[in-house]
Amino acid sequence: AKLNARGSLRFFSPEMSRRARQRLALEADLRRALDEDELELHYQPQVDLASGRIVGLEALVRWNRPEHGLVAPDAFIPFAEENGMIVRIGAWVLRKACMQFRHWLDEGLGPQRIAVNISAIELSRGTLMRAVDEALEHSGIDSSQLELEITETFVIADREQSFRSIDALKAVGARFSIDDFGTGYSSLAYLQQLAADKLKVDMSFVRDITTNAGNASIVKAIVAVGHSLGLEIVAEGVETQEQALALRALGCDAIQGYLVSRPLPAAAMGEFLANYESL
Ligand code: C2E
Ligand code: CA
Ligand code: CA
Ligand code: CA
DSSP states (O other): OOOOTTOGGGGGOHHHHHHHHHHHHHHHHHHHHHHTTOEEEEEEEEEETTTOOEEEEEEEEEEEETTTEEEOGGGTHHHHHHTSTHHHHHHHHHHHHHHHHHHHHHTTOOOSEEEEEOOHHHHHHTOHHHHHHHHHHHHTOOGGGEEEEEETTHHHHOHHHHHHHHHHHHHTTOEEEEEEETSSOOOHHHHHHHTOSEEEEOHHHHTTTTTOHHHHHHHHHHHHHHHHTTOEEEEOOOOSHHHHHHHHHTTOOEEESTTTOOOEEHHHHHHHHHHOOOO
16 A cells, blocks of 8 residues: 555554554454353452451453453453453353352352352343343342342443343342442432442552542541441552551541452352351
């Protein structure tokens, strides 16, 4: 190709076609990933600050992509949301997480709850209810043991359908947790309308909680509002003892983060649960 007067050659630069090819390959590979069983879940505990006990586990997806190694969710979930594949991935995650949780319960290791991340796209499709139903039925766990983590941005997709999905799921007893709280733009009115059970304080507020008075004030305010609405407050991304102490002083109910454990594959988490005593 030749460069024309308007410079449109840039459109076909080697860089662009390389990226386009990568995208196509990603799409084809991701389609195969589900069939070939290449997705896997890692689990991270949530610990109650008063008792020191593990109260829940969050399932986090990874993709064991051939020739790429373990791929983090941020590298393929947004893409799966764009092309709709998230619906199948989400259903797989729900089923797998509930089955694994069931297994731990049977071994006498199970904490109270299993938490699963739900994309805004899934909520807006109206297919989530069936996926949850199937996961619960297949695993035999109770709906009250399943916690669905949604971010504040869910309202952007399709508000009506999203609230319909949420209401239907709440009606069968599933719990909701608002993820990354404090980073989005949900109003306090949404908080009330949602009637979630839990708020997860975003890790950006936790990072320098011991040195940044502003962040400490924000967490304190979130705790006050959350508690007044009857919500449980969990801080994410807690890496140090100092952060945990500061968060407890600010009134947080529970923590999740590397201080307790990194997210671990199922077998390693099973061992962790079997050996865990207290924080
Ligand atoms: P998230 O739900 O906010 O998950 C927390 C992320 O923080 C996880 O990253 C976790 O590994 C990481 N993390 C946990 N503790 C610490 C800590 O102490 N320090 C630091 N620096 N990081 C910590 P991960 O696993 O890479 O997941 C990234 C995001 O991908 C998740 O953010 C979630 O939004 C999304 N995601 C993960 N699994 C799924 C899934 O099954 N479905 C959907 N729709 N999204 C998922
Ligand atoms: Ca989450
Ligand atoms: Ca989060
Ligand atoms: Ca997130």
